[in-house]
Amino acid sequence: MSTELPTTFDPAAIEARWYAHWEQEGLFRPERPDAQPYTIVNPPPNVTGSLHIGHALDNTLQDIMIRYERLRGKDALWVVGTDHAGIATQMVVERQLEAKQDKRTNYSREDFVAKVWEWKEESGGTITRQLRRLGCSMDWSREQFTMDPHFSAAVTKTFVDLYNDGLIYRDKRLVNWDPKLKTAISDLEVETQDVKGSFWHFRYPLEDGVTLADGRDYIEVATTRPETMLADMAVAVHPEDERYASVVGKHVVLPITGRRVPIVADEHADPELGSGAVKITPGHDFNDFEVGKRAGFKPAEMLNMLDGEANVCQTADDLVPEEFLGLHRFKRDGVDGARELVVQRLKECGCLIPYTVTKEVKGGEDEVIDLDAEPRTIATPFGDRGGVVIEPWLTDQWYVDAEKLAVKPIEAVKNGEVEIVPKSWEKTFFNWMENIQPWCVSRQLWWGHRIPAWYDAEGKAYVALTEEEAQAQAGEGAALTRDEDVLDTWFSSALWPFATLGWPEQIDLVAKHYPNDLLVSGFDILFFWDARMMMMGQYTTGQNPWPKLYLHGLVRAADGQKMSKSKGNVVDPLGLIDQYGADALRFFMAAMESQGRDIKMDDKRIEGYRNFATKLWNATRFCQSNGIGASTSIAAPKATHAVNRWIIGEVVQTKQALDTALADLRFDAAANTIYHFVWDRFCDWYIELVKGNFDEETRAVAGWALDQILVMLHPFMPFITEELWSKQGDRADYPLITAKWPEPSVAIDMEAKGEIDWVIDLISKIRSGRMELNVPAGAILDFVFGHSSEGKGLDRVVRNKSAIERLGRVRFSGLAPFPGDMPRSDSEWDDYIDEIAEQMTSGSMQITVPHLHSFAALEGIIDIGAEKVRLSKAIEASAKEAKSLEGRLSNANFIERAKPEAVEKARADHAHHTAEVARLEAALARLG
Template identity: 70%
Template sequence: MAPADMATELDKTFDPAAIETRWYRHWEQAGLFRPERADATPFTIVNPPPNVTGSLHIGHALDNTLQDVVVRYERMRGKDALWVVGTDHAGIATQMVVERQMAERQDRRTNYSREEFVGKVWEWKEESGGTITGQLRRLGCSMDWSREQFTMDPHFSAAVTKVFVDLYNQGLIYRDKRLVNWDPALKTAISDLEVETQDVKGGFWHFRYPLADGATTDAGADHLVVATTRPETMLADMAVAVHPSDERYAGVVGKEIVQPITGRRFRVVADEHADPELGSGVVKITPGHDFNDFEVGKRAGIEPGDMLNMLDAEAKVVQTADGLVPESYLGMDRFDARAKVVAEMKDLGFLIPHVDKDGEEHDAEPRTIATPFGDRGGVVIEPWLTDQWYVDAEKLAQAPIQAVKDGRIEIVPKTWEKTFFNWMENIQPWCVSRQLWWGHRIPAWYADDGQVYVAPTEAEAQALAGEGVVLTRDEDVLDTWFSSALWPFATLGWPEETDLLAKHYPNDLLISGFDILFFWDARMAMQGMHFLGEVPWKRLYLHGLVRAADGAKMSKSKGNVVDPLGLIDKYGADALRFFMCAMESQGRDVKMDEARVEGYRNFATKLWNATRFCQANGIGASQTLHAPQATHAVNKWIVGEVVDTLGAIDKAMADLRFDAAANAIYRFAWDTFCDWYLELIKGQVDDETKAVAGWVLDQILVMLHPFMPFVTEELWNAQARFQGGERPYELIVAKWPEPGASGDAAAKAEVEWLIGLISEVRATKAGLEASAKRLTVGVTLIDDPYRRWLKNNRAAFFRMVRADALWISDARDMGFWGDASDFTQVAERDLADMGLLGEVQLTFAGIEGRLDFHGAVDTAGARERWKKALALSEKEAASLAGRLSNANFVERAKPEAVEKARADHAHHAAEAERLKAALARLG
């Protein structure tokens, strides 16, 4: 049943805002996002849960549109389609939002106990945490909101705890001292995904480190020269490295060197990390503050627990374990310490100045340095040596690797497989602990002797420790990605053995941005296969990014971010959705183009007006699922076109080619149905045509619905109201087309020939700037079937080319076909007496003849225009062909520049051919 407040007549103007909210509310309230289909084949998809703090951005719009298209398509195919929806608790982001609001009130987190602060976060979540879910509704996402999930829901938290405890007991989670990405502003470890690399202007300093005990290099030098972009870290240096094959330093490997400021003595080690071609070939090693140095230090035999740390959680200098950092540095900010280190090394005579091209000396060589920043804290990330919890990702990765190899997981596009294997086969331990208060607290308790007890509850941990042992719970929480890795199965009730889990796991498909392939997708595969023994989803579709029109990545700093809600306000959700699908080509990013969004709004308007045309001609909703019987060629043809379009869409959806599916229905609805079929039947709408046209319009609405759900649902019901009734069901749960018919080859040939002839005449008139002029068409040497086709369709032909008459001459007769059935005999010489001035040749399949215009046309002017345009197109095509044949251009130019050159070449080449044909018509 349609909403009770629906208008009874279709408005003259299409207004997206007037229908979208109303229809979405009706669908949700009626429970149509997951109709009761207990015995139907399941189809399951989960949304990448957006942060509870989030607002809909253009990437969300792409990701969720593609998911909704698939879900609506499978629902209409009769499946029990479940789209799991929910939000992520987003530990860092959410805690930041709440702390920022507290700061505005001159309040702070540390004024409260942990429990009190977490309570305030829950209050914020209830009041303000649903913004993005409302925005997903505006986009038209048909999610099962009745089962909306949150990663901190009690059942989900229980699943997270079970996974942690089980992995610990299996030896797959452990505590270790390693380097992490440390955010000094947030004072927590963060994941690689939360690190943004920015180019920062910095320096490259060169220093002398003296060899100890009078040692010298083979060249007689009593020191080694090291270069660094981070001089402050020399306060924690523990080695210098040279390449094993570097003969310059073979004699000093194993000898000791002295760091001038701290006086610390350490060895010269041989390690392939040192590049003999880079600088002096000597690298200072600070294993507690650099990821590469950490690995060098381990290879040199330095245990992580013995690696020196010179910074605290706020990146201020602290004393190292050996007590050798001068007191004057303690408490300094790391960048202030940098300046002091450089100044002191210079005063001690160990700084080697950089001499620029003008011969001037500087402390450092200017360098632009790729520097890691925290995406939320906004400060430079510090590699920091801490005790954290780690998952043995290497072991968990083996099952997903094999699943992709044997096809149980299909990655689309397949080109991403190589990247997947490369990362998974070289995977590092996964740091899963975060120094926050908001999140899943790690279920680990410590005794005074350092013994750790991991259990689901404190009582169970106490039982493990024994009576009388005092336990203190771990302060850290789990990485958000740890809990979201359980999304495909914890949302279905796991670890309980629910009917929902049995039916809908594994999921059928995951649609995800390629940028979270490792942070989320791979981790779901690891956890799903480990705990359920099956892949989490059978197919993984990775889409690209939405970029600015010039191909640049969107960013607030560049001012090129596009607000999808603004586009919806302006053009409607249907237009934005269709744009996303039409532009989503496997393996490519989507370039934002507001003009195309507007164009798809115009597409919806055209369909709206086509429906009004149908109603004006007595064409309403179809009464049959199968195609009606047809005898007219034009009706047989359009039924066949429905069949072909349906096949193209089904194939595209099976291949996850959203662009091909969208373009197939676009071409059929706009070109085939609106521009040709409705024009061909004008003035000839008998009962057969009414039945066929009504059925075809219904099929268009069904096939277009997954892409443009709002306008199609409105028109679907409007067609029934036009006939004074109601549809028995909404379009969202209508049956996917089953025409029960096939194409008619003879009818297809006839109508396509007619369309080609009309197009040829129209193109000629347009080129002569004579579109409004009426004409008489003279044809000679016409044989069947063309004679019969022209005679059968002469009324449509007259109307669509604005012809008064069709004059035919061949060996059999000479006739003058009027626009009815007038066969008055006319001699060729009589045409001159009819005021026909201007003559252009007409050559088309089976026809040779001419177009005689009523009123003069400037054929000479047209000839000159076309010659000039032809010369220009040929010149441009040749120039572009030259560029595209240049390997340097194709290989080195930006991909978007090469793509544009190819498109421009194709355009100019096609235009040149068109103009040649036009000039030939003029004779």
């Protein structure tokens, strides 16, 4: 027995109730020990995080796949969990302490970490609750955390194994240093911002007796960071730059410090830029670091002029004047910093080259002004959390030999073992992986996986699983000190596909669910997470973590801009769920996701999908009112009526198209397939065609077709489909979430398909003709029909007469006469139609479909003359607009200079007016 649905569809009333039911009943992981496994892992969000629109897209796509495979009977496991987010979490807890006039350093490391765990237990579940609101069917019974004991053990084992295999080592190199957080950070945590700055030019005096070919006794260099000259170690010129050929190997003597540094030949120097000579500070610039190595400087010899807070410290050669020591790198709180003092001292000693500008003076001679520096807008790196300028800083850190670990992942993608979708991302993947740099994995934090290394008094490191093992390596008498650093969170999350399954202890679970089947990820973490999972997966297990990697695009604001808090254009997915329901938001994400292209937010589209849900709700209510309930069969019922055989075939066709689209990860194609079937074929046509004719066969077929809709739509819109499924019949032990994917076990009936599609075409053209010719809605048109020699047109009209008359608001007046025998060929058929047309009075509506040409006199129903004039004017207006737009679009200047959205609108308008001309001309032709 079906349960009557409320008149109005209210998403909020059903979503929380159904999610709680699914989770409490364990339906996200039904017991299917013998079923084929299907496994995906979610990119673990930060434990500090809240659901943003990117999460909504990423997790919707994953949920579609996991629900789809669950419906197909697989042991579908969606691994869920959160990342401990070292920097972000430590900052959250430190801010809480600051609010109480307290700070981290007032506590021991152990006590502070205990406070972080307290915060995690009390407040760390925000995003997991929000994922539930989205409808994510994750196996919460196995929720993971990257600091869980079993996960930490996997992290430690991997580090030790890599170290023992020579793939992890300690080295002095440049890192992205955040002076506020006082830790190294990854490239992903660096945001580049355009900042108004300056470009200074200096004279670096050549050593005594040395001059350039033009007689100058100095080399001109330029920089946006003058303070770094305190640690300059060389000047570089291009090997083929003839201006400097005579001085390569000579030296300059730096102002302020008096340091004597070599002039080196290196292709990093561009002869076309400025003077062609560049100052080299290998301890504070990534490019300079490489130049310095090529010049023969070892990292341990490179000069460092800043401490961890970006204050000037003494360099190893003791040449930084005392007045600079302790100064911050920049001006701060109104106090000049090292930058300002360097510029001042260079100016005083005559080594600052002024930047000359000419100012127009009205009514007088132009004024020449000397500035200390050229004003410039400079792309500057900032820490995304610390909010201060990042300093390239020379420090000792732990590194992974990423170049060696990248070999197998590169091979896996090249030979097809791992497929990247869309394929266009392969080039980017190879470019990065084949030029990969050592991976800095240490962080100067307290919260995270402590590096398993201990040092003796001489600084020798002992890496081991436990302190006892390290002590055994060092010997009983050695006093050991534990490394203070923790591991980069990307190191631990790189183990996510198998460590979440209990590796290396739970061998059976790992064997069943690893490799995973698919990874869905944003393209922005292709290197930081995806590629590193491939490296670690191959290293630890000898297998790729998954055979397919799907990279989706970004969700952008409606105008195409990237969302950011500073722009104020961030969209809250929870607000959209409150307004439209989770199902509508999910369907929007799927329908707009086109293999990695960015998605533009569009509230109207989301509202449209809410209307789509309402359409299905109302269609189900209509079925209930006509005695249509749950189907009792997975296979299609037997059917004799053409319309029933047609809708069964439509289900088969839709199911096949869905399977193909989801196999290809074409989420947009899958969503549009089920959308058009539900809205167009089932609701708008099938229900209308069978209305008033619900015999036992039709009720059975309609109930079965509706059930198939609910199953096929469920991965996209889980809440409304589960609600309707439950209300269509008593199936408490057979919830939709674990129902069976459609298996109609029947072929498409091409004869029935041809007939009903023909009827739909006929009715559609009648309706279009009525609308285009302004026929009053209440007017019943009398049609005269011609038919072909085979009689198909006439037979189809006779079999579907009541539906055509009711839906087209027409009445059959009879058949047009044909003199003599019926036509035998296409040409005779065309002559026959022309003859009938001549017999009709001028001003008739003419409708043509295969095997049928039909006419309805409009005299007395519309003002034919006025209608012809209206249509002609409308055709002329649209044609004129289309021609104007065509001219604009053929103008290269417009295409190149106009805003992209303006070009896009012009193209859309041109397409609209071109189509409008064709539509209106067809309407005019219908009048005869």
